Amino acid sequence: MPDEIHHxxxxxxxxxxAAVVVGLVVLxxxxxxxxxxxxxQQDAVRMIFVHVPSALFTYVAFTVTAIGSVMWLLRRSIxxxxxxxxxxxxxxxxxxxxxxxxxxxxxxxxxxYWDWGDVRLVTTLVLLLMMVGYLxxxxxxxxxxxxxxxxxxxxxxxxxxxxIVNRSVEWWENNTLHQKSSLTDGxxxxxxxxxxxxxxxxxxxxxVWSVIHRFRIAWLERELRLTDLxxxxxxxxxxxxxx
Amino acid sequence: MSIIRLHAAVALIGRFPALAGVDxxxxxxxVVLLQGPNGAGKSTLLRLCAGLMTLESGEGQVxxxxxxxxxxxxxRSVGLLGHxxxxxxxxxxxxxxxFWARASRVDPEAVGPAMERMGIVDRLExxxxxxxxxxxxxxxxxAAVVVRRPRLWLLDEPHAGLDPGGRDLVDRLVGDxxxxxxxVLLSSHEVDRTLDLATRRITVAGxxxxxxxxxxx
Amino acid sequence: MLGDIRLVAAKDLRIEWRSxxxxxxxxxxxxxxxxxxxxxxxxxxxxxxAATSGLYWITVLFVGLMSVQRSTAIETTDGARRxxxxxxxxxxxxxxxxxxxVAVQLLFVELVLIGGVIVLFDASVESVPLLLCTCLVATxxxxxxxxxxxxxxxxxxxxxxxxxxxxxxxxxxxxxGATRAFxxxxxxxxxxxxxxxxxxxxxxxxxxxxxxxxxxVLLEET
Numbered sequence: 079m080p081d082e083i084h085h086x087x088x089x090x091x092x093x094x095x096a097a098v099v100v101g102l103v104v105l106x107x108x109x110x111x112x113x114x115x116x117x118x119q120q121d122a123v124r125m126i127f128v129h130v131p132s133a134l135f136t137y138v139a140f141t142v143t144a145i146g147s148v149m150w151l152l153r154r155s156i157x158x159x160x161x162x163x164x165x166x167x168x169x170x171x172x173x174x175x176x177x178x179x180x181x182x183x184x185x186x187x188x189x190x191y192w193d194w195g196d197v198r199l200v201t202t203l204v205l206l207l208m209m210v211g212y213l214x215x216x217x218x219x220x221x222x223x224x225x226x227x228x229x230x231x232x233x234x235x236x237x238x239x240x241x242i243v244n245r246s247v248e249w250w251e252n253n254t255l256h257q258k259s260s261l262t263d264g265x266x267x268x269x270x271x272x273x274x275x276x277x278x279x280x281x282x283x284x285x286v287w288s289v290i291h292r293f294r295i296a297w298l299e300r301e302l303r304l305t306d307l308x309x310x311x312x313x314x315x316x317x318x319x320x321x
Numbered sequence: 322m323s324i325i326r327l328h329a330a331v332a333l334i335g336r337f338p339a340l341a342g343v344d345x346x347x348x349x350x351x352v353v354l355l356q357g358p359n360g361a362g363k364s365t366l367l368r369l370c371a372g373l374m375t376l377e378s379g380e381g382q383v384x385x386x387x388x389x390x391x392x393x394x395x396x397r398s399v400g401l402l403g404h405x406x407x408x409x410x411x412x413x414x415x416x417x418x419x420f421w422a423r424a425s426r427v428d429p430e431a432v433g434p435a436m437e438r439m440g441i442v443d444r445l446e447x448x449x450x451x452x453x454x455x456x457x458x459x460x461x462x463x464a465a466v467v468v469r470r471p472r473l474w475l476l477d478e479p480h481a482g483l484d485p486g487g488r489d490l491v492d493r494l495v496g497d498x499x500x501x502x503x504x505v506l507l508s509s510h511e512v513d514r515t516l517d518l519a520t521r522r523i524t525v526a527g528x529x530x531x532x533x534x535x536x537x538x
Numbered sequence: 539m540l541g542d543i544r545l546v547a548a549k550d551l552r553i554e555w556r557s558x559x560x561x562x563x564x565x566x567x568x569x570x571x572x573x574x575x576x577x578x579x580x581x582x583x584x585x586x587x588a589a590t591s592g593l594y595w596i597t598v599l600f601v602g603l604m605s606v607q608r609s610t611a612i613e614t615t616d617g618a619r620r621x622x623x624x625x626x627x628x629x630x631x632x633x634x635x636x637x638x639x640v641a642v643q644l645l646f647v648e649l650v651l652i653g654g655v656i657v658l659f660d661a662s663v664e665s666v667p668l669l670l671c672t673c674l675v676a677t678x679x680x681x682x683x684x685x686x687x688x689x690x691x692x693x694x695x696x697x698x699x700x701x702x703x704x705x706x707x708x709x710x711x712x713x714x715g716a717t718r719a720f721x722x723x724x725x726x727x728x729x730x731x732x733x734x735x736x737x738x739x740x741x742x743x744x745x746x747x748x749x750x751x752x753x754x755v756l757l758e759e760t
Contacts (some may be wrong), residue, residue, distance in 0.1 A: 410615070
C-alpha cells in the first residue's frame with residue numbers, strides 16, 4: 079500500500095479550477111439572462127456559448143495529440159506521449175459535446191438534428207471516430223513503448239487525413255447550414271460578442287485544467303507501473319532461488 | 322573477442338520481466354548449453370542475443386554491436402531457431418527456403434546444399450509446409466538457419482520434436498559450426514547428449530543466470 | 539529494394555493463389571452484399587440507380603478490410619514477423635510488397651463487381667477510363683492504409699474488432715471521392731469525376747509515404 083495518497087491537485091490547478099467555476103457562473107448568467115435573443119433563433123442561439131468553444135478546443139486537443147505523437151516518434155519522449163493521451167481523452171469529451179450541442183442547436187433552428195452538407199459537422203464526426211480509434215489502440219495493452227508507438231502512428235495518420243476529409247466533404251456538398259462566422263461579421267451585439275469571448279476563455283481554462291489533471295493521473299499510473307516492475311523483478315529473481 | 326556481453330540486462334515481455342538482470346560473457350567459438358526450468362527465460366535470452374528485443378535496462382553488446390542502437394547489424398550475422406518455425410504453410414519447402422534466403426540476402430543456390438545437410442529428401446522439396454510433420458518442419462526451419470551461415474548460432478531446443486536421426490544431425494551441425502569458428506548458444510532439456518557438445522553449461526532460472534560451469538563432460 | 543518488393547508481393551500472391559480464399563470466399567461475399575443491397579432497395583428503382591456508386595464502394599471497403607486481415611494474418615502465424623525482422627529485409631519493401639499484393643487482389647474483385655453492378659443494378663458505363671482509373675487510384679489508398687493499420691494491430695489479441703474501427707474512418711475520403719468519381723463515370727450525377735481522382739491520389743500518396751516510414755518501427759517494436 080502506498081504510504082501517502084497522491085493528489086493530482088496543486089496550487090496551479092486550484093487557481094485554475096476556481097477561475098473556471100467563477101467564469102462558468104458569470105457565463106451562465108450572461109449567456110442565459112443578459113445576452114439578447116437572436117431575432118430568428120431566439121433562445122436556441124445561446125447554445126453558441128457552449129458549442130463554439132468546445133468545437134475550438136476539440137481541435138486544440140487534437141492538435142496537441144498530433145504534436146505529442148510526433149514528439150514520441152522522434153524523441154521517445156514519454157512525457158509528450160502522456161500529454162497526447164490525456165489531450166485525446168479530454169478531446170473526445172469536448173468533441174462529443176460539440177456534436178451534441180450542435181445537434182440540439184440545429185433542431186429548433188433549422189429543423190434537423192443532423193446535416194450531411196455541413197462540412198464542419200461531418201468532419202468533426204469523423205474526427206471523433208478517429209480519436210475513439212486512437213483511444214482503442216491505447217487500451218490494447220502490452221509494453222508501454224509499443225502502445226505509445228502504435229498510438230502515435232494513429233495520431234499522425236489521423237492528423238494527415240483529417241484535412242483530406244474536410245476537403246472531400248467540402249467538395250461533396252457545397253452548401254452548408256453552418257452559420258457564417260458570426261464573430262467576424264461585426265453584426266453581433268456587444269453583449270453577445272463579449273459573452274462569446276468570455277466563453278472561449280472559460281472553456282479554455284477548463285480544457286487546460288482537465289488536461290493537467292488527466293495527465294497527472296496517467297503519470298501517477300505510470301509511476302505505479304514502475305514500482306510494480308521493481309516488485310515483479312524481485313519476484314522473478316526469487317523464482318530462480320527456489321530451484 | 323567477446324561475442325556476447327550482457328550486464329544487468331532486463332527484458333520485458335509486455336509487463337512481465339522475462340529477464341530480470343542477466344550478466345553474461347561469451348567468447349568466440351564457445352558452445353554454450355543453456356539449461357533451466359520452463360519459463361526460466363532461456364528463449365528470451367536467445368531472442369535478446371539475436372537483437373530481436375529491446376533492453377528495458379542494463380546494457381549489452383553482441384558481435385561488437387550495441388543491443389540498443391545497432392540491432393539490425395546484429396541480426397545480419399546471427400541465426401535463430403525459435404520455437405516457431407516462421408514457415409508459410411501454403412508454400413512448398415523449396416519456396417519457403419528460397420524466400421527466406423532471398424530475404425536474408427543469401428544466394429538461393431545455397432538452399433540446395435542446406436536441404437541436403439538437413440536430410441530433407443528430394444521428394445519433400447515441393448511439399449507444402451502445412452502438410453509436413455512437426456519434426457520435418459523443424460528440419461526445414463534449421464535449413465533456413467544453415468543457409469544464413471551465421472557467426473552466432475542461437476538454437477532454442479533444437480533437438481525437440483526430432484527423431485534420433487534428426488538429433489544426430491543437429492549435433493553434427495553444432496560441431497561443424499563450432500569447428501568453423503562460429504559461436505553457438507543452445508538450450509536443451511536433453512542433458513546427456515548436449516553435454517558432449519558443449520564447452521560450457523549455464524543454468525538460467527528466474528530470469529537470471531544461476532549457474533555457470535566450464536568444460537563439462 | 540524493388541526486388542524485395544517483388545519478392546514479398548510474389549510470396550503473398552502465391553499464398554493467396556494456393557489457398558484460393560479471394561476467389562472462393564471473398565468474391566462470393568462481395569457479390570452477396572450487392573445482392574442484399576439489391577433486395578433492400580430494388581422496390582425503389584430510382585433509389586437503386588442513384589445509390590449504385592455508393593453501394594459499390596461500401597462493398598469494396600468491406601472486401602478491402604477482409605483482404606487486409608488476411609494479409610496481416612499470413613505474417614502473424616508462427617512468428618513470421620520476427621523472422622522478417624531477423625532476415626534484415628527492408629521494412630518499407632515488406633510494406634510496399636504486401637500492399638501491392640492486397641491491391642492486386644482488391645482490383646480483381648473490383649473488376650468482377652463492376653460486372654456485378656452492370657448486371658444486377660443495370661448500371662451503364664459512360665466513361666470506362668474514369669471508371670478504371672478510379673478503381674486503380676482508390677485501391678492504392680485502401681491497400682496502403684489497410685496494410686499500415688493491419689501491421690499496427692498485428693500481434694494484439696483483439697485484432698479483428700479493432701482494425702475496422704481504425705481503418706474505416708481513415709478511408710472516409712476514399713468512400714466519398716470514389717463514389718463521386720463513379721457517379722460521373724456511370725452518368726448518374728453531374729460531377730467532375732477526374733477532379734476527385736486528384737484527391738484520391740493525394741490520399742494514396744500520404745498513406746504510402748507514412749506506411750513506408752512507419753512499418754519499420756512497427757516491426758521493431760510491436
